[in-house]
Amino acid sequence: MLSFLIKRILSAIPTLLIAYTLVFFIAHATPGSPWDSGGNRPIEPSIKAVLDAKYNLDKPLYVQYTSYLWNALQGDFGPSYRDRTQSVNDIVARFLPVSLKLGAAAMLLAVLLGLPLGALAALTRHPAVDGLIRMISTLGISMPTYVVTSILIVSLGVGLGLVPTFGWKGLFTASSLVPIFSLALAPLAAVIRCFRTSMLEVMNLDFVRTARAKGMKPLPIIIHHMGRNALIPAITVAGSYAAYVLVGSFFVESIAGIPGFGRYFVLAIAARDYPVIIGTTLIYAVIVVVINLLVDLSYFLLDPRARLEQGR
Structure with a gap:
């Protein structure tokens, strides 16, 4: 397992370097200057x-490229051109925790609801229950987050007055309900569909029939035999959504007025704030790499075959 971990960490280095190279030259190739006011003067x-x-x-681009890369390797992402009173590190420390809290709450909601609903859709004998859960998952996957956010704000905020229509007062307040549910809907639908399909595949396998023949109760069979084996594909799907959700959605944070990492990234692009754009993208890339690594490591805990293959 240690050798696998070292290989994955080393393979992440060229991935991060490619991401840095692409975003650096794309940002500098954008027409205009960070000092353009956008007005008539x-x-x-x-x-x-x-x-x-x-x-x-x-200075030449290659000098800027190597200089910024060297400083970034030392943890210095440079100053912000848009807000010259703070550095990119200050911006990350201020806005990233908000997006991480919001995304973690959304993913937790998606997993805690998605797994039992997916299992219920697979195990239920009533077609109406299965059809209702499948309809919810289809709507969750097909509807964009900005549409869901707008609908919830208009219905719950403007129509009923249950939640604020704009702003952020903390994770455990009414202002977090709309963005959390908006971010959780897509991964919730994906987890439901994936876990339902996986449960249907494993419920008639030999080891499940053997457990039933031994007289085991249904709940232990569902949890320890069926659920554990069906969980691997669901974790893969959840991991693919986690990187997007944990750092917050650009649309959700912008529409709901949340002072998060995604919203500031949009403002940095509009202002051609090169250090913020590059630093934010690098942090996104690191988060994606870390989440993918955690998903791979979870296979060792859930699938004995992965441990056997790695031990050979």
Whole structure:
């Protein structure tokens, strides 16, 4: 297992380097300058030259590329061009925890509801129950998050007045209900469908029939035999959604007015704030790599065959 972990960590290095290279050159290839005001009065060339010199934008691209990469390896993502009173590290420390809390709550809701609903859809003998759960999962996958967020704000906030229509007051307040449910709906639907399919595949396998023949009670069979084996594909699906949800949705945070990482990333793109764009993308890439690594490690805990193959 240790050798597998080392290999995966080493293989993540070129992935992060490619992500950095792409976002660096795409950001700098975007027309315009970080100092463009967007109004009718453009910035004076002399002032622009001073700002370029201060932030090393007057140097060749390869110099900027290597300089930023070296500083990023030391944990310094540089200053923000949009808000020059704080660095990218300050922005990350301020906004990332909000998105992580919001995303973690959404994924927890998706998993805790998705697994029992998926098992219920597979095990129930009533077609109406299975059909209702399948309809909910289909709607969750097909509806974009910004549509769900808008519908919930209009219905629950404007129509009924149960939740705020804009703003963020903390995770355990009414202001978090709409964004949490909006972010949780898509992974909830995916977990339901995947776990239902997996349960249907394993419920008639030999080891399940053997457990029934031995006289085991239905609940232990469902949890220890069927559920554990059906959980592996569901974890893979949940992991693919977790990277997107844990750092927050750009649309959900922008529509609901949440001061999260995703919303600030959108503002940084509009302002051509190169250090924030690059630093945010690198953090996204690291989160994706870490989540994929955790998903792979979970296979060792759930599937004995993975441990046997690794031990050979």
